[in-house]
Amino acid sequence: MILTVASVLELEPFEGSGARVVTGEDHLSREVRWVHASELADIAQYLSGGELLLTAGTGLGWTEESQRRYIREIAAAGAAALVVEESGRIFDAVPKAAIDEASKVDLPLVALSREIPFAQVSAKVHEVLTQIRVHILTREREIEASFSELLIQGADHLGIARELAKVTGCSVVLENIVHQVMAYVGKSAAANHIVDNWAVHSRETHHDDDESCIRRTVTMRGQQWGWIHLLSDGGAPFGEIDRFAVERAAGTVAASLLTDRTKEARDDQRSTALITRLMLGDLTGAAFAERARQIGYRLSGDNVVVLVINNDGRAPGEGRPTLPYISAHLGDYTLVVIPEQALNSTEVRSALAEASAGGGISRPVKVDDISVALTQAQSAATVARSLANYPVLRFDELGVERILVALGQGPELANFVRDELGPILTWDASTANPLMPTLRAFLDCDGRKSDAAAKLFIQRRTLYNRLDRLSTLLRRSLDEPATRQRLLLAVKGLDLLESDPRSRFRH
Structure with missing residues (x-):
């Protein structure tokens, strides 16, 4: 269940806007993960992929070169689509250079003949995205609970395959390391045909974005035992819930196989299932x-x-x-x-x-x-x-880490870190002389420059030059206590995000 460019254009704020797809009509199924309105020429550096970008056109610039560069950069950054007003505020029509470049890079470009409040578009899209996310989380919780209950009940791998087929509506195949089918739950004649010729399918290359089959490894005692396959049966494309269910099913099969071997393993898995249900809130x-x-x-x-x-x-x-x-x-x-x-x-x-x-x-x-x-x-x-x-x-x-950890569960901490340290992280990513070690030492020494220079084993003049560079990048003075306090919190937040294996934080 995703929000696409096509479905966004059908939302209420676009009614009466005269929206027309100029380029990329074949790519309107792209997923929209966020909406951003901006007139910055260099907005691409702030995109992380999947954004619907709204603009009056200022950022495009007035030359063909700037317009082509703008389109190339936002396409390379992974923007889902670009929506440009043709109301006359900036352009009466989308520039031809922008259209040509958008066609080259397969970027959906949508023109609006009448102005619409971008804030209303953002609010509506974010409302829909929130509804989708709540639905996905609720469904994931139900799936997690169903597999946990199977383990507690001592279900075997066939019962787990049946449950996966039930929650996804797709056919399921469980095979061992030598490609022998150990369990099969079919939902269609096409799936029956695949299983009848399983040796052909089982040796195909699978990818995470495979449209016909999701395959996940079943690992037992650190060794590969086999794979579990979810077959699309020619239906709708796989979604996030399907991938979540396959991941959980693979783990549940592995646990089930272990419980068949020793009481110790069975007790351990029951403990895991109970704790998992407690974490999900299914048990008081x-x-x-x-x-x-x-x-x-x-x-x-x-x-x-x-x-x-x-x-x-x-x-x-x-x-x-x-x-x-x-x-x-x-x-x-x-x-x-x-x-x-x-x-x-x-x-x-x-x-x-x-x-x-x-x-x-x-x-x-x-x-x-x-x-x-x-x-x-x-x-x-x-x-x-x-x-x-x-x-x-x-x-x-x-101490304050209690607050930072809580913020790290959502986007707030990552956004704060990017706002405070983004220029430095960008600098460090493109140079052999990073500045973050200098900033850390300076903050650790509470702004005492001589102590920071000694900690870094450099001359004070070298430290002053680096601090000047930091101030230039951040556009603020590091001599101000309030600035150092904000940066110290941001550095702590950066460390938390980078150390958390579950974090998707990207510089």
């Missing part, structure tokens, strides 16, 4: 504690503490600490729920001492408040991963 703290008791973990009646141990890339069992408490290996980290009195046990202290990538510890809470403790421990672990020595931090040790 009390219900979680009761289910944990049923599989041998006593939590009710005591204060509990949540530990998050950052994983360092090793697979489960490769030197990771094993604790006799309910836990889950969740890719980037291992989450453990323990009774408060166990915090000083030998096993827990050893595990925390061996946490080579750091971790976080929540405050002690009642079982009803485990969800709060989850957030606290994850926040502390995120901050720990951003620090050079990878410590294990208690939530109460965090």
